[in-house]
Amino acid sequence: MTKAKGLEVSLAVAEAVKQANVDVIAAYPITPQTHIVEELSVYVANGELDAEYVPVESEHTAMSASVGSSAAGARTYTATSAQGLALMHEILFIASGLRLPIVMTVANRALSAPISIWNDHGDIMAERDIGWVQIFAENGQEAYDLSIAAFKIAEDHRVLLPVCVNIDGFILTHMIEPVLFIDQKKIDAFLPPFNPALTLDPKKPVTMGPVGVPEVYAESRKQCEQALINSREIVAEVFDQWGKTFDRNYKLIEKNGPDEAKSLFITMGSMGETTMTAVQELTDSGESVGQVRIRLWRPFPKKEFLNAIAGAEELIIIDRALSPGSHNGPVAQEVKALLYDEPVKPRVHNVIAGLGGRDVTVKDFKKMYAMSRKNELDPNYTIWGVRSDA
Amino acid sequence: MLNNPGLENFEKITSKNLPRENYISPGHRACQGCAEILALAMVMKVAGPNTIVANATGCMEIVTSPFPQTAWKLPWIHVAFENTAAVASGIEAGIKALKRKNKYQDDLPNVIAVGGDGATADIGLQALSGALERGHNFLYVCLDNEAYMNTGIQRSSSTPYGASTTTSPAGSQSIGQQTWKKDMPGIAAAHNIPYVATANPGFHLDLMNKVKKALTINGPAYLHIYSACPTGWRSKPEKSIEVSKLAVQTNVFPLYEIINGKLTITKKINKPKPVVDYFKTQRRFAHLKEDDLKFIQQKIDEQLARLQRLETDKE
Numbered sequence: 001m002t003k004a005k006g007l008e009v010s011l012a013v014a015e016a017v018k019q020a021n022v023d024v025i026a027a028y029p030i031t032p033q034t035h036i037v038e039e040l041s042v043y044v045a046n047g048e049l050d051a052e053y054v055p056v057e058s059e060h061t062a063m064s065a066s067v068g069s070s071a072a073g074a075r076t077y078t079a080t081s082a083q084g085l086a087l088m089h090e091i092l093f094i095a096s097g098l099r100l101p102i103v104m105t106v107a108n109r110a111l112s113a114p115i116s117i118w119n120d121h122g123d124i125m126a127e128r129d130i131g132w133v134q135i136f137a138e139n140g141q142e143a144y145d146l147s148i149a150a151f152k153i154a155e156d157h158r159v160l161l162p163v164c165v166n167i168d169g170f171i172l173t174h175m176i177e178p179v180l181f182i183d184q185k186k187i188d189a190f191l192p193p194f195n196p197a198l199t200l201d202p203k204k205p206v207t208m209g210p211v212g213v214p215e216v217y218a219e220s221r222k223q224c225e226q227a228l229i230n231s232r233e234i235v236a237e238v239f240d241q242w243g244k245t246f247d248r249n250y251k252l253i254e255k256n257g258p259d260e261a262k263s264l265f266i267t268m269g270s271m272g273e274t275t276m277t278a279v280q281e282l283t284d285s286g287e288s289v290g291q292v293r294i295r296l297w298r299p300f301p302k303k304e305f306l307n308a309i310a311g312a313e314e315l316i317i318i319d320r321a322l323s324p325g326s327h328n329g330p331v332a333q334e335v336k337a338l339l340y341d342e343p344v345k346p347r348v349h350n351v352i353a354g355l356g357g358r359d360v361t362v363k364d365f366k367k368m369y370a371m372s373r374k375n376e377l378d379p380n381y382t383i384w385g386v387r388s389d390a
Numbered sequence: 391m392l393n394n395p396g397l398e399n400f401e402k403i404t405s406k407n408l409p410r411e412n413y414i415s416p417g418h419r420a421c422q423g424c425a426e427i428l429a430l431a432m433v434m435k436v437a438g439p440n441t442i443v444a445n446a447t448g449c450m451e452i453v454t455s456p457f458p459q460t461a462w463k464l465p466w467i468h469v470a471f472e473n474t475a476a477v478a479s480g481i482e483a484g485i486k487a488l489k490r491k492n493k494y495q496d497d498l499p500n501v502i503a504v505g506g507d508g509a510t511a512d513i514g515l516q517a518l519s520g521a522l523e524r525g526h527n528f529l530y531v532c533l534d535n536e537a538y539m540n541t542g543i544q545r546s547s548s549t550p551y552g553a554s555t556t557t558s559p560a561g562s563q564s565i566g567q568q569t570w571k572k573d574m575p576g577i578a579a580a581h582n583i584p585y586v587a588t589a590n591p592g593f594h595l596d597l598m599n600k601v602k603k604a605l606t607i608n609g610p611a612y613l614h615i616y617s618a619c620p621t622g623w624r625s626k627p628e629k630s631i632e633v634s635k636l637a638v639q640t641n642v643f644p645l646y647e648i649i650n651g652k653l654t655i656t657k658k659i660n661k662p663k664p665v666v667d668y669f670k671t672q673r674r675f676a677h678l679k680e681d682d683l684k685f686i687q688q689k690i691d692e693q694l695a696r697l698q699r700l701e702t703d704k705e
């Protein structure tokens with residue numbers, strides 16, 4: 001293992017994809033995803049990566065071409081953000097329904113209108129039910145590591161599902177961070193060549209994507225869902241193996257701060273780092289507070305999550321997306337539904353913060369904590385920092 | 391212009407050397423007299439076993455693939471309605487990469503995308519344009535039955551002027567379809583691809599030879615096939631071939647090919663029949679009046695004259 005190199009996180013992700021030796025990249029530019037695919041096109045142009053770079057005319061085609069190339073047996077990668085992800089919507093379900101292990105980076109960005117190039121999780125939350133494995137990275141190192149691990153998870157014959165790695169737009173994609181790169185040889189040993197279960201092979205013809213009559217549709221969807229549920233174990237296994245091989249450990253759900261913390265912030269993505277600074281400062285001043293990070297969002301790791309929050313009296317769930325007309329943001333909905341069956345339930349506060357790139361600072365988290373202690377947060381959710389004069 | 395190795399020594403398909411094998415099994419659920427499935431089967435006969443098919447949502451997809459049955463003896467994938475050209479471009483790119491990286495041992499297969507007129511001229515036009523422009527080595531086949539048949543005979547931009555459909559119904563205030571049929575082959579040709587042709591299963595040898603040429607030529611090829619649909623056209627199922635032939639004999643659907651930009655009419659009609667002979671065979675045109683038919687006849691004549699001008703065009 002070489003020493004850490006400071007570079008833009010997008011370029012680290014591109015490096016990961018190159019090291020995964022993908023066969024096909026089909027992508028369409030959108031801020032803040034662009035630097036990843038630009039870098040990959042450079043690798044292909046100068047022969048550093050032997051792949052077909054398909055410069056498609058839209059994200060709908062990026063996903064459709066990815067389905068085609070994955071079905072043909074090629075290791076396939078794409079990346080997008082917000083409007084691009086929304087344009088892929090229809091095909092995302094088909095990619096998982098056909099059990100194709102495509103890997104996609106989502107550089108998370110707010111959805112229009114009004115048009116915004118800045119970060120939130122509104123894009124992926126609108127795609128929550130696509131049947132993909134969905135992972136959130138917190139920093140540049142994680143973005144690099146998980147982008148490689150994603151291929152191993154996706155292509156495992158016990159999974160065979162597409163995997164999406166979420167990295168916060170700008171906050172991560174455009175940040176210069178120290179990243180430890182791994183030797184190609186070690187990656188090759190960790191990630192064997194793609195060995196598809198079924199391909200469009202003229203010697204062994206199969207019919208992919210047939211009509212699902214009412215007698216079979218439900219079973220087919222259930223099978224896909226079962227594969228997604230089962231993937232939890234394989235994600236954990238691959239993370240374990242990563243830790244053993246490369247000495248960086250990732251958990252599906254990660255708890256930080258004092259074990260016995262009474263209040264817990266629940267976060268996903270890069271915001272976790274800022275939260276941790278606040279948690280640290282609050283702990284230093286004698287407060288009983290910690291943090292739980294959701295790294296694997298789909299399938300939701302129920303057991304691990306319940307374990308992580310056991311004993312807590314209060315959860316402050318940070319959502320980076322709005323679920324208009326609902327009681328809560330998407331993450332809080334998920335957690336509340338889970339708590340319904342629990343004999344002892346912590347109080348739940350839900351703060352929707354950082355929409356469309358709004359800055360959320362250490363001070364903000366401390367204030368959220370103070371308000372939660374005094375029960376000053378809205379019983380459903382509070383949109384953090386929204387101006388009433390707007 | 392892209393190169394086209396192979397056409398110099400092109401060996402024609404004749405009635406003597408017709409490929410025998412069928413790659414779409416009988417027992418599929420197409421309607422009686424469906425000329426669309428007939429055309430599709432002819433395409434596959436020529437393509438042969440080393441072929442991968444991407445099929446858009448539509449009649450052909452539905453009637454050949456109700457799980458757990460399949461009519462396909464070729465590797466076949468259906469993804470969605472509007473993206474079959476995109477899926478095909480992914481297949482082509484994937485296999486190309488695998489071959490280059492020594493992970494694909496066999497000869498490169500034919501990659502054929504199949505879509506209806508709706509899938510091609512309307513909702514899938516962008517994906518098709520992208521795939522043609524990028525220069526993938528594949529054949530796109532548009533099976534043109536002149537409406538969205540799978541969903542119940544709604545109009546498309548390929549529906550002919552005056553035809554009554556469920557969303558362009560003829561009525562006291564409407565002639566039916568009010569727009570002229572979109573020139574899809576012209577749009578494909580505008581991408582400067584090496585091969586574009588129109589075909590019709592009523593002229594099976596012409597059709598099959600065009601498939602063979604399209605697959606021989608390197609780069610994208612586009613084949614626009616007239617596909618009589620008795621259910622949607624309200625014509626007699628047993629008359630589908632007759633109707634198909636009439637479409638050419640009246641110049642309603644001229645047969646031509648464009649190789650590297652050069653247009654040739656492949657079926658010249660010396661004594662064209664009046665369009666009314668063709669219109670009489672289908673009840674979708676039953677409401678048309680004499681004046682309407684006169685107007686249509688005039689437009690059809692103009693359309694042919696334009697093709698003839700293009701044919702004699704020196705450059």
Ligand SMILES: Cc1ncc(C[n+]2csc(CCOP(=O)(O)OP(=O)(O)O)c2C)c(N)n1
Nearest residue numbers: 447448449471506507508509537538539540
């Ligand atoms: C995005 C989307 N919109 C609409 C449909 C509904 N739909 C399925 S097939 C079809 C029409 C197909 O028409 P065409 O391409 O001409 O094929 P045909 O059935 O006539 O052979 C429509 C409208 C769909 N499946 N997907």
Ligand code: SF4
Nearest residue numbers: 421424449539619621
């Ligand atoms: S509706 Fe028309 S195109 Fe569709 S299967 Fe029937 S005859 Fe063929």
Ligand SMILES: [Mg+2]
Nearest residue numbers: 506507535537
């Ligand atoms: Mg049609």
